[in-house]
Amino acid sequence: MAYPTDEAETTTLLESPEKYDELPFKFTGVTVGRANRNNAWSIFRMPKLIKDRQRKHDAIYFGIRMAVCLTVASLFVLAQLPTAKNKFPEGMWVLITVLFVCWFPQMDAASVLEKSFQRLVGTFIGATAALACGFLSLRVVSAHGFRAQAICLACCIAVFTFIVCSYAVHTKVIETMNYGTVLCLLTFIICLMPFYGLESGGQGWKESMYRVINVIIGCVLGVGLSMSVFPRTTVYIIQHKVEKQIELAGKASRAVLLVAAEIFSEAAYVPSSSFQRHSSYQRLPSYRRHWRNTDPELNQDDVILAKYEASMKEYREVRGHFGNLKYDPFNIGRPNNLLRSFKTEVDHILSRAMRIQTTIILIDGIIRSDPKHKFSEENLNLLVQLGNSIRTMLTVPLDIxxxxxxxxxLCTDLVTLRTMIVDLSAVVSKSRDVQIHRSVDSDPSFSSYSIYSDSTSEDELDDDRGGVHAPKHVAGSHVCSLLFLQLAEHLALRSLRLYQSYKQCEGVCLAAEDLRKSIREHSHSNNT
Known part of the structure; x- marks a missing residue:
C-alpha cells in the first residue's frame, strides 16, 4: 500500500485506526495484521524487550543512573588538586544540583528537564534580586556601618519573601512552579548572605555568582545524563500506569463479584473479621465453596477499597504526567497530532477505568448493606464466571x-444476566415493597415509614443520634437484588468498553508508528 503523506489523510487514519484492520502494513520489516498487534504502543516507546527488562530491573537501573550522575558531577571537585590555585570555585554545587534534579526512581527525562527548568528560572530570579539588594547594602555599610547593613539585609529578605510567596499563591504559580519558587527564595538567601560584612571594595560576593554558574552547569549535566543513562520517556511512564489502571480494573471487578458470590451464598450476615470469615467456610454446603479461598488477595480485609485507592493514586499520577509530554526530549520531531491522539486515547482509557472503579464501590456498598439475598447456585456461578471473564479480558500485556x-x-453471560434482570423486574413491579413506597408517596399517613422497626419507641428515636438502634443490615429484598444485578451488568458493559478503548489506543499507536516510519523513508528517498 502507498503510505499517506497528506496531512488530511494522516488525520483521518489517526482518528479511525480501525481502517488498518483490513490493510497489511510494514512494521519493522515484517508484514503484520491485527492479530500481531499485541502490546503495540511502539510509536513512543523503546522496543518491547527493553521495556520488559526495564520493568523488572527499574531499581537497578535507577541505582546505576544515579551512580553515574553523581560520580560525573563529583569530578568537578575531585578532578583537581586541593590547592587554592587549582580549586574549582564552589564545585560542590554542581554535585548538589545534579542530585536534586535527578532524584526519584519514577522520574522520566521530561520530569528532569522540567525540574531543571524550574531550578534555572528560580535561580536566575533569586540571584538577580540578591545582587541588587547586596550592592544596595554595600552603599549602606559605607555610609552607616555594618549594623545598618544587617538591618537593610533583613528588610530585603522580608520584603522579597513576602512578594514571592504572595504572588505565587495569588496567581497559583505555586501549583505548577512549586520547586522553582522554593529555589528562588533559597538562591536569594544564599547569594545575599556573602554581602554581609563586606565593604564597598570587597570581592566575597563573587562566591554567590560561582554558585549560580555551578547550578546552571548541574542542571545541564543532570538533563544530559538522564537522557543518556537508561532513559525513561514520559510516554513509557504513562503507558506503564495506564496498564496498571487496566489491571486494577480487572482485578477489582473479579474481586467484587467473587466476594458477592461468597457473601450471598451465606445469605445471613457479613463476617466482621477475618477469623469469622474463615470459620464460616466449614459451615457452607460444598457446592458453594468450590470457588472460595483460591485467590490470596480475596482473603484480605477491604481488598476492593484498597484497589480503588490504588487506582485513584495512579489516576492522579497519570494526569500529572500529561503536562510533562511537552518537556519530553524524545518527542522532538514528532508531529503534534500524534501526541494529541495519544492523549485522547489515554483519556478515554482513564475515564472508563475510573467509571468501573466507581461502579465497583457501589456494588460493594450494596453487598455490605444488604447481604441477605438468596441467589441460586446457578446465579452465584454466573457472578463468578462474569468476574473471571472480566479479569481475563483485562489482563496486561494484552493477549488478543x-x-x-x-x-x-462475557457477552454470552450478559444475555443470561439480562434475562435474570427482566424476570426480576417483573417480580419487583408486583412486590409489596414497591406498593409500600407508592403509598408513602401518595398518602401522608405513611410519613413515619423508615428503616426502624415498629417496636422502636419515640424516646429511643429521639436519643438515637448516632444510629445505635438502626438495623445493622437491610433485610434482603427484590428491589436491592435488582439494583445489584443491574450494576453487575453495567460493570460488565463498562469492562467491554475499556477493553475496546485499549485496543483502539493500540491501533492509533501502531498506525502513527507506521506513518512516522513511512514519512522518514519518504524523506530519505527524496534526499537520495
Whole structure:
C-alpha cells in the first residue's frame, strides 16, 4: 500500500485506526495484521524487550543512573588538586544540583528537564534580586556601618519573601512552579548572605555568582545524563500506569463479584473479621465453596477499597504526567497530532477505568448493606464466571486470543444476566415493597415509614443520634437484588468498553508508528 503523506489523510487514519484492520502494513520489516498487534504502543516507546527488562530491573537501573550522575558531577571537585590555585570555585554545587534534579526512581527525562527548568528560572530570579539588594547594602555599610547593613539585609529578605510567596499563591504559580519558587527564595538567601560584612571594595560576593554558574552547569549535566543513562520517556511512564489502571480494573471487578458470590451464598450476615470469615467456610454446603479461598488477595480485609485507592493514586499520577509530554526530549520531531491522539486515547482509557472503579464501590456498598439475598447456585456461578471473564479480558500485556475469547464469553453471560434482570423486574413491579413506597408517596399517613422497626419507641428515636438502634443490615429484598444485578451488568458493559478503548489506543499507536516510519523513508528517498 502507498503510505499517506497528506496531512488530511494522516488525520483521518489517526482518528479511525480501525481502517488498518483490513490493510497489511510494514512494521519493522515484517508484514503484520491485527492479530500481531499485541502490546503495540511502539510509536513512543523503546522496543518491547527493553521495556520488559526495564520493568523488572527499574531499581537497578535507577541505582546505576544515579551512580553515574553523581560520580560525573563529583569530578568537578575531585578532578583537581586541593590547592587554592587549582580549586574549582564552589564545585560542590554542581554535585548538589545534579542530585536534586535527578532524584526519584519514577522520574522520566521530561520530569528532569522540567525540574531543571524550574531550578534555572528560580535561580536566575533569586540571584538577580540578591545582587541588587547586596550592592544596595554595600552603599549602606559605607555610609552607616555594618549594623545598618544587617538591618537593610533583613528588610530585603522580608520584603522579597513576602512578594514571592504572595504572588505565587495569588496567581497559583505555586501549583505548577512549586520547586522553582522554593529555589528562588533559597538562591536569594544564599547569594545575599556573602554581602554581609563586606565593604564597598570587597570581592566575597563573587562566591554567590560561582554558585549560580555551578547550578546552571548541574542542571545541564543532570538533563544530559538522564537522557543518556537508561532513559525513561514520559510516554513509557504513562503507558506503564495506564496498564496498571487496566489491571486494577480487572482485578477489582473479579474481586467484587467473587466476594458477592461468597457473601450471598451465606445469605445471613457479613463476617466482621477475618477469623469469622474463615470459620464460616466449614459451615457452607460444598457446592458453594468450590470457588472460595483460591485467590490470596480475596482473603484480605477491604481488598476492593484498597484497589480503588490504588487506582485513584495512579489516576492522579497519570494526569500529572500529561503536562510533562511537552518537556519530553524524545518527542522532538514528532508531529503534534500524534501526541494529541495519544492523549485522547489515554483519556478515554482513564475515564472508563475510573467509571468501573466507581461502579465497583457501589456494588460493594450494596453487598455490605444488604447481604441477605438468596441467589441460586446457578446465579452465584454466573457472578463468578462474569468476574473471571472480566479479569481475563483485562489482563496486561494484552493477549488478543485470550482476551477476545473472554469478551465473547462475557457477552454470552450478559444475555443470561439480562434475562435474570427482566424476570426480576417483573417480580419487583408486583412486590409489596414497591406498593409500600407508592403509598408513602401518595398518602401522608405513611410519613413515619423508615428503616426502624415498629417496636422502636419515640424516646429511643429521639436519643438515637448516632444510629445505635438502626438495623445493622437491610433485610434482603427484590428491589436491592435488582439494583445489584443491574450494576453487575453495567460493570460488565463498562469492562467491554475499556477493553475496546485499549485496543483502539493500540491501533492509533501502531498506525502513527507506521506513518512516522513511512514519512522518514519518504524523506530519505527524496534526499537520495
Amino acid at each position: 486470543t485470550a482476551s477476545d475469547a473472554a469478551s465473547e464469553q
